[in-house]
Amino acid sequence: MTSLPPHKLLKEMTLTDVSVGYDGDAVVKNASFKLLEGQIGCLLGPSGCGKSTLLRAIAGFESLMVGEIRIDDEVIASQSHSVNPEHRFIGMVFQDIALFPHLTIAQNIAFGLSAWPKEAAQERVTYLLNLVGLSGFESRYPHSLSGGQQQRVALARAIAPKPKLLLMDEPFSGLDAKLREELVPDIRAILQHEKMSALLVTHDQMEAFAMADQVSVMSEGVIHQTGSPYQIYHRPETRFVASFIGHGDFLTATVCGPDCVHSDLGNIRGDLDHGFADNTQVDLLVRPDDILHDDDSEFVGVIVSKWFRGSHFLYRVKLSSGKVIYCFASSHHNHSVGQEIGLSVHLDHLVMFPR
Numbered sequence: 001m002t003s004l005p006p007h008k009l010l011k012e013m014t015l016t017d018v019s020v021g022y023d024g025d026a027v028v029k030n031a032s033f034k035l036l037e038g039q040i041g042c043l044l045g046p047s048g049c050g051k052s053t054l055l056r057a058i059a060g061f062e063s064l065m066v067g068e069i070r071i072d073d074e075v076i077a078s079q080s081h082s083v084n085p086e087h088r089f090i091g092m093v094f095q096d097i098a099l100f101p102h103l104t105i106a107q108n109i110a111f112g113l114s115a116w117p118k119e120a121a122q123e124r125v126t127y128l129l130n131l132v133g134l135s136g137f138e139s140r141y142p143h144s145l146s147g148g149q150q151q152r153v154a155l156a157r158a159i160a161p162k163p164k165l166l167l168m169d170e171p172f173s174g175l176d177a178k179l180r181e182e183l184v185p186d187i188r189a190i191l192q193h194e195k196m197s198a199l200l201v202t203h204d205q206m207e208a209f210a211m212a213d214q215v216s217v218m219s220e221g222v223i224h225q226t227g228s229p230y231q232i233y234h235r236p237e238t239r240f241v242a243s244f245i246g247h248g249d250f251l252t253a254t255v256c257g258p259d260c261v262h263s264d265l266g267n268i269r270g271d272l273d274h275g276f277a278d279n280t281q282v283d284l285l286v287r288p289d290d291i292l293h294d295d296d297s298e299f300v301g302v303i304v305s306k307w308f309r310g311s312h313f314l315y316r317v318k319l320s321s322g323k324v325i326y327c328f329a330s331s332h333h334n335h336s337v338g339q340e341i342g343l344s345v346h347l348d349h350l351v352m353f354p355r
């Protein structure tokens, strides 16, 4: 049986045209992406799109229908070949935490270190307790820790044997919003400190943005786009990614030149890389941060609803065409529903889809 040499950092994991399914029906279809050394990747998509199935296939708990998963120079899974999960040197953290209740925190963290010399294992546990901010908790039992502390222990336990890759399936979804907000950057910093490559599954885009270097957006088993959080927000390549990520509206527009579209907001010039011919009818994506409130603008709209967000207002504004779009305004500009406000357009990259 093949096995990977332990205690080495991952250089590269490559998925090529991976399909996975149940009873002959593919629920993950032709998934391809790479994860590099020290990178944190994320599978992001709505419930039931196949994220966990793909994660389980990487861990070795589901077989591949077609395609190949490679870690460094070794094929760990294909249609005809599968390295046993315990020989993949992959760690896992789950939503339900699942610490061993009858073991102390130190014993939980040491669980995967039974093959290590005693002293080295103890040193590793002490190092990890410190790293996850739980020095002094070694003799306590899981029930006496908060949810966030338990998830830190789960992380320490998963990375203790120095796996090549850490897989995390919705690890934060059982925690309340405030705790999640604190824990996510901490976990990211710990993984970066360890140079640990990791793949996170989540349906929460804010969590994906805060945690990941690279996000693969999935829908109905298909990866639509893999890119940095910035790329998938500002340069979505499919309508699904454009709609699923962030807020936004589509405006009907007509291409009027190599860098120009005409819409309800007038002629908009910007970087246009889709190569549409002049006069093509398109849907133009406008995000809330593309449309700013501006008293001096000739374009106006009527506020139909508003949300106070602390540092800014998010308005829904009706244009003269009847189309309603989002608009950002600093929180000093407190206008009422029904009031007309000026709008200026700040679109530098034009994201368009054919109608």
Ligand SMILES: Nc1ncnc2c1ncn2[C@@H]1O[C@H](COP(=O)(O)OP(=O)(O)OP(=O)(O)O)[C@@H](O)[C@H]1O
Pocket (backbone or CB within 6 Å): 022, 027, 045, 046, 047, 048, 049, 050, 051, 052, 053, 054, 203
């Ligand atoms: N063991 C199984 N047998 C049959 N079908 C399954 C099994 N596990 C998952 N599925 C189906 O596969 C599809 C993908 O499920 P999966 O759990 O991978 O999605 P997900 O994106 O992780 O969803 P969620 O975020 O809700 O966990 C769903 O339609 C689900 O019902």
